[in-house]
Amino acid sequence: MSAKLTAGPVLIIGTGLLGASLGLALRPEVEVYLRDSSPAGAALARDVGAGRTDWAGRPEPSLVVVATPPDVVAEVVAGALAEFPRAVVTDVASIKADVETDVLLLAGPEAARRYVGSHPMAGRERTGALAADGSLFLGRPWVVVPHAGSSDEAINAVRSLAVDAGGVLHQLSAREHDAAVALVSHVPQVVSSLLAGRLVEAPAGALDLAGQGLRDVTRIAASSERMWTAILTQNSAPVRAVLAQLQVELSGVIEALAAAEQAGPEAPGVHGTLGALLRGGNEGVARIPGKHGGAGTRFGRLTVLISDEPGQLGQLFTDAGEAGISIEDVTIEHARGKKMGMVELSVLPAHLSDLAAELTRRGWRIVETEV
Numbered sequence: 001m002s003a004k005l006t007a008g009p010v011l012i013i014g015t016g017l018l019g020a021s022l023g024l025a026l027r028p029e030v031e032v033y034l035r036d037s038s039p040a041g042a043a044l045a046r047d048v049g050a051g052r053t054d055w056a057g058r059p060e061p062s063l064v065v066v067a068t069p070p071d072v073v074a075e076v077v078a079g080a081l082a083e084f085p086r087a088v089v090t091d092v093a094s095i096k097a098d099v100e101t102d103v104l105l106l107a108g109p110e111a112a113r114r115y116v117g118s119h120p121m122a123g124r125e126r127t128g129a130l131a132a133d134g135s136l137f138l139g140r141p142w143v144v145v146p147h148a149g150s151s152d153e154a155i156n157a158v159r160s161l162a163v164d165a166g167g168v169l170h171q172l173s174a175r176e177h178d179a180a181v182a183l184v185s186h187v188p189q190v191v192s193s194l195l196a197g198r199l200v201e202a203p204a205g206a207l208d209l210a211g212q213g214l215r216d217v218t219r220i221a222a223s224s225e226r227m228w229t230a231i232l233t234q235n236s237a238p239v240r241a242v243l244a245q246l247q248v249e250l251s252g253v254i255e256a257l258a259a260a261e262q263a264g265p266e267a268p269g270v271h272g273t274l275g276a277l278l279r280g281g282n283e284g285v286a287r288i289p290g291k292h293g294g295a296g297t298r299f300g301r302l303t304v305l306i307s308d309e310p311g312q313l314g315q316l317f318t319d320a321g322e323a324g325i326s327i328e329d330v331t332i333e334h335a336r337g338k339k340m341g342m343v344e345l346s347v348l349p350a351h352l353s354d355l356a357a358e359l360t361r362r363g364w365r366i367v368e369t370e371v
């Protein structure tokens with residue numbers, strides 16, 4: 001018996017990162033067909049195991065998932081509604097209101113009863129099937145976005161798809177969705193790109209000093225130009241609204257720094273403005289849900305120096321395991337040009353001092369602990 005709710009076959013149109021990852025997540029229990037405007041793109045997704053390309057003449061898909069770039073999603077959805085008159089059709093585009101309006105216009109209200117938008121909040125900075133990963137959606141929010149005319153059957157099929165892929169269900173209207181992702185996804189992309197853009201002409205000597213902080217806030221600046229220009233222009237009003245708020249606050253910070261420059265660091269208002277900036281950041285970051293989806297868990301962090309030799313990392317994990325302490329997260333930073341690196345282990349704060357003591361006893365060099 002299939003362990004999935006989705007009966008299939010599922011046709012995935014657009015077999016890049018998202019489409020191929022979804023195929024991998026659904027197979028082998030669900031039969032997956034692949035289609036892409038690039039035959040090489042479809043063949044690549046087939047070769048990574050995301051589904052079959054030789055599906056002509058086989059049973060019609062019961063569900064079509066459109067995973068093309070966002071600017072062509074609406075026309076591809078409308079085409080699928082016409083080509084497969086019994087299938088439910090969804091898409092995974094990062095913006096929803098624009099797509100919904102265009103699908104209703106292109107397909108008409110009757111066919112559009114079989115359309116429900118969706119958006120898995122999971123991705124990577126890389127595109128294409130070679131970067132696909134069947135566990136991409138595990139434990140990540142998956143927003144189901146019905147429109148007023150979506151049928152219950154279509155809504156249930158798309159909710160089942162999200163669950164089968166391992167996602168955590170959320171349901172919002174297209175407008176609610178677009179406002180939410182402007183704040184949590186689209187503006188972060190703009191801010192990350194703006195900051196990373198400042199690095200283009202930075203002296204190499206300055207970049208050599210870069211630490212984890214810069215890497216954290218610029219990771220998504222490596223994202224696809226084509227996809228993100230389409231997302232930003234299709235969600236322009238909500239993104240602009242958040243950026244305008246940032247602009248006001250940024251002007252306040254610039255004014256405070258100008259006052260410090262002219263009248264000294266103790267000039268009236270300077271500490272108040274900068275303190276409010278930092279406090280707001282502390283409060284905001286504490287509200288981001290933890291990796292398991294609940295309220296944000298604050299972990300203690302412990303940084304260990306390791307030499308760049310085979311087996312060091314495995315030994316470190318073994319030693320932590322033997323101390324009976326579960327590692328919640330890990331980041332590794334290699335020291336450029338040196339045969340060593342820093343491993344930052346995140347653990348529950350109550351376990352931090354025990355772990356530090358045990359690792360020190362076993363000969364590890366602890367560089368920093370932070371509650």
Ligand SMILES: NC(=O)C1=CN([C@@H]2O[C@H](COP(=O)(O)OP(=O)(O)OC[C@H]3O[C@@H](n4cnc5c(N)ncnc54)[C@H](O)[C@@H]3O)[C@@H](O)[C@H]2O)C=CC1
Pocket residue numbers: 013014015016017018019035036037038041067068069070072073076092093094095119120121122123124125126127128129227231
């Ligand atoms: N990359 C990410 O992190 C995330 C992306 N999304 C959404 O997923 C969708 C796909 O993004 P990716 O997989 O990253 O892009 P991608 O560039 O890896 O894949 C898109 C695929 O669609 C194909 N394609 C383009 N036009 C087509 C058409 N008219 N008909 C059939 N195939 C066509 C391309 O050849 C390509 O293989 C986008 O709508 C994006 O907003 C959603 C969540 C995360």
Ligand SMILES: O=C(O)C(=O)Cc1ccc(O)cc1
Pocket residue numbers: 093094120121122123124125185220
């Ligand atoms: O890399 C990350 O942190 C992401 O959150 C990726 C992402 C990119 C685009 C989306 O529409 C949804 C998720």
